[in-house]
Amino acid sequence: LDLSVSWLGMQMASPLFNASGVHCRTKEELEQLRRSAAGAVVTKSCTLAPRAGNPEPRYRRTALGSINSMGLPNEGYRYYLDYAQAYDDAKPLFLSISGMTLEDTLTILAELATLKLPCLPEVNLSCPNLPGKPQLGYDFAASAEALAAISRVYAQPFGVKLPPYFDPVHFAAMAAVLNGFPLLRFVTCINSVGNGLVIDLDSEAAVIKPKGGLGGLGGDYVLPTALANVREFAVLLADKHVIGCGGVKSGAEAFMHILAGATAVQVGTCLHEEGVSAFDRIEEELAAIMQAKGYQRLEEFRGRLKTL
Numbered sequence: 680l681d682l683s684v685s686w687l688g689m690q691m692a693s694p695l696f697n698a699s700g701v702h703c704r705t706k707e708e709l710e711q712l713r714r715s716a717a718g719a720v721v722t723k724s725c726t727l728a729p730r731a732g733n734p735e736p737r738y739r740r741t742a743l744g745s746i747n748s749m750g751l752p753n754e755g756y757r758y759y760l761d762y763a764q765a766y767d768d769a770k771p772l773f774l775s776i777s778g779m780t781l782e783d784t785l786t787i788l789a790e791l792a793t794l795k796l797p798c799l800p801e802v803n804l805s806c807p808n809l810p811g812k813p814q815l816g817y818d819f820a821a822s823a824e825a826l827a828a829i830s831r832v833y834a835q836p837f838g839v840k841l842p843p844y845f846d847p848v849h850f851a852a853m854a855a856v857l858n859g860f861p862l863l864r865f866v867t868c869i870n871s872v873g874n875g876l877v878i879d880l881d882s883e884a885a886v887i888k889p890k891g892g893l894g895g896l897g898g899d900y901v902l903p904t905a906l907a908n909v910r911e912f913a914v915l916l917a918d919k920h921v922i923g924c925g926g927v928k929s930g931a932e933a934f935m936h937i938l939a940g941a942t943a944v945q946v947g948t949c950l951h952e953e954g955v956s957a958f959d960r961i962e963e964e965l966a967a968i969m970q971a972k973g974y975q976r977l978e979e980f981r982g983r984l985k986t987l
């Protein structure tokens with residue numbers, strides 16, 4: 680069986696890698712990912728200056744997944760540029776960027792452009808947890824302006840992390856925006872489903888502290904929404920890759936994401952809870968499903984979702 684992925688000039692031995700934000704804030708975490716069975720590594724979204732993030736508790740696991748309102752805690756962009764400059768591994772490295780303002784994002788990308796590093800930016804248009812800051816990806820005009828500025832300033836291949844959309848009109852509107860940017864080579868669908876509220880029955884309280892308990896949902900909660908976003912954008916985006924993210928906890932969900940059209944698949948909540956051994960387990964499970972179905976390679980079923 681061959682579970683490798685070759686895309687945008689990169690080779691991934693496994694189709695699985697981490698979702699930005701999970702197990703990727705520090706060099707120690709990034710090195711553990713690099714040495715793991717993950718097919719690639721993506722860094723925690725970064726800002727110009729280091730950030731402590733929101734008050735704790737800000738992450739909770741639940742029976743159906745997770746809720747988080749981390750608030751963009753990160754070491755500052757130079758920390759991740761330093762890591763990328765020292766990075767000498769065939770395993771692809773992606774840099775997630777989420778400036779507090781568009782100007783900050785452009786500043787970071789302008790510096791990245793000069794370094795000619797062998798890593799691709801994943802520009803985050805969808806952080807749901809910064810009080811008072813809307814998710815850029817929900818404002819189509821602002822997204823178009825941002826992508827135009829990014830294309831001008833960075834002028835090299837890049838990707839974006841999208842929020843979940845829930846309406847065919849919005850899939851079409853955002854696809855029309857994205858298709859206007861040839862340097863945009865991949866979209867990662869989806870970020871957490873924003874601003875859910877998990878309540879603890881005994882304490883009669885929200886389970887996380889920030890924003891009165893509102894946070895982004897991950898895990899089982901989001902799988903159908905993630906699959907829908909992967910499939911819709913895989914169909915609507917001409918000549919771009921879609922990276923699946925959301926609800927992957929076994930080979931089954933990884934298979935579904937690829938069937939829906941995903942080139943590769945990110946793991947978030949499950950990685951946070953299980954650790955990097957999740958990559959070995961999920962890959963083995965995916966291989967077993969392929970074996971049972973008679974598939975040798977991912978290309979044989981990628982995007983081949985049937986409809987009734």
Ligand SMILES: O=C(O)c1[nH]c(=O)[nH]c(=O)c1I
Pocket residue numbers: 700724747748749750751752777803805806807808870871895
């Ligand atoms: O709260 C966070 O740090 C966070 N949490 C998420 O669930 N998605 C994001 O893009 C971010 I930047």
